[in-house]
Amino acid sequence: MDTEYDLTIIGGGPVGMFAAFYAGMRNAKVQLLESLPELGGQVQALYPEKMIHDIAGYPAIKGRELVKQLTAQLQEFPIDIHTKSAVSDVTGKMGDFTITTVNGDVSHSKAIIVATGTGAFEPRKLAVEGADRFEDQQLFYHIPSLDAFRDHTVLVAGGGDSAIDMALMLEPVAKQVYIMHRRNRFRGMEHSVDLLEASSVTIKTPFLIKALHRLDNGQLDLMMKEVRGDAEEHLAVDDLVVNYGFIADNKALQAWQVTPEMAHQLITVNTEMNTDVPGMAAIGDAITFPGKLGLIASGFGEAPNAVNQLMMQLYPERRSPLHSTTLFEKRAHDQK
Ligand SMILES: Cc1cc2nc3c(=O)[nH]c(=O)nc-3n(C[C@H](O)[C@H](O)[C@H](O)COP(=O)(O)OP(=O)(O)OC[C@H]3O[C@@H](n4cnc5c(N)ncnc54)[C@H](O)[C@@H]3O)c2cc1C
Incomplete structure (x- = not known):
């Protein structure tokens, strides 16, 4: 040109x-x-x-x-x-x-x-070894289309407004939505946090994802560790949506x-x-x-x-x- x-x-x-x-x-x-x-x-x-x-x-x-x-x-x-x-x-x-x-x-x-x-x-990536293998298959940094999550079990990681927005958008479409944040308090606006608390989204705080691997049934096993604590939890999800900003x-x-x-x-x-x-x-x-x-x-x-x-x-x-x-x-x- x-x-x-x-x-x-x-x-x-x-x-x-x-x-x-x-x-x-x-x-x-x-x-x-x-x-x-x-x-x-x-x-x-x-x-x-x-x-x-x-x-x-x-x-x-x-x-x-x-x-x-x-x-x-x-x-x-x-x-x-x-x-x-x-x-x-x-x-x-x-x-x-x-x-x-x-x-x-x-x-x-x-x-x-x-x-x-x-x-x-570019989105701030999930700092977990091997996470990039799942990118755009089961690990997403934005929501390409709501339909892709229909009837899925999804965990949204992040504590800001857009993470809360994503969880609330997914709620009516997905089978089950979790939101995980490393602090007990969300950073989102009060109104959004109120909506989240009134929704069917399950809140997991204060947790961080420490490891993930694919299970035999195709789901992702998320190993979550309590921040400043010893508790560990495993959660099987179809998709993981990470919203740590960009x-x-x-x-x-x-x-x-x-x-x-x-x-x-x-x-x-x-x-x-x-x-x-x-x-x-x-x-x-x-x-x-x-x-x-x-x-x-x-x-x-x-x-x-x-x-x-x-x-x-x-x-x-x-x-x-x-x-x-x-x-x-x-x-x-x-x-x-
Ligand atoms: C999660 C989130 C929610 C938001 N919600 C709202 C909202 O509700 N209301 C609102 O008003 N605003 C909102 N914003 C802010 C809004 O998105 C921005 O203000 C807006 O996108 C700015 O538009 P822009 O065109 O200036 O820049 P951008 O949208 O950043 O676009 C800039 C473009 O330039 C391109 N570019 C960069 N460098 C080069 C280069 N060297 N050569 C060629 N191309 C280049 C980039 O690829 C990009 O596509 C939100 C932002 C975020 C992140």
Whole structure:
């Protein structure tokens, strides 16, 4: 791919996806580069089955469904989308940045919007010898689909909100759900903990998984040891879901030849979402500014700011942003 784009969005999480759509609506020639095999960022990779309640216009929407809607919105415009395309280097300057991916693909862009979230992330793994043998078969770090757990006995390991969410989501589908945490108190919000306690989920605390192996009947035998105690218990389950959070870093970004200023691994931006590199804006979980919230809704607000101000810099002769209805009507008219 050796094309010149107006805008390149690096990172295809929810915020990058919305930015790409918005840039398309502003008639920009856009590409969206994502390192993972699918778009959707944390929402798709970490909590596709979780209900999200704080997206404007949706009283409740599953992560997976939100990504589907964002994908449908993206398809309104001819945006070049490249997955499995982690950006390994950026050189050049405003008007002619050169972007290289790990695959060796090179493209050129007048401006860039960095939407890499907290970086290439992966779940914090279960530190038990041989656990990786069961990965994606009986040991999961996210819930690929609820149906995969129908009528199964499942243990969820973890004590935060998302571990509790997972246990509660599995409860109506699975035969029996256990949740295990290394402390007696869960870290989740009070409301979630109340729901958990009122549910049929069996709580096992304070325990840690010390060993696991496959039984003759195909189930997993979990050897659990009491934290600061001697008690040991064995539990046979069909599946183990581990939710110990995730590790993310922006090391790839720091290796770019043209890299924006960062503080504590987050990109510092001004009120227009500009980094200290002219022509390079940043949005979403990748950034920090006083009062920044790590929420999808905040990122959705930052995206039009970044797109509009970059477009005004690139094309000062073009009119300021119009309302979406006018832009869609104008496009329909131009296409006639
Ligand atoms: C368990 C959990 C529950 C949550 N619940 C909510 C909620 O209910 N409501 C809410 O508003 N928020 C919630 N959040 C936070 C929300 O998911 C994030 O705020 C949101 O995903 C940020 O979107 P983003 O697009 O900025 O970043 P991300 O979703 O992190 O996406 C960034 C993307 O960039 C890609 N990338 C990274 N580096 C590169 C590179 N070098 N080249 C190409 N691509 C790259 C990554 O692979 C990733 O796909 C939750 C988060 C978690 C973990």
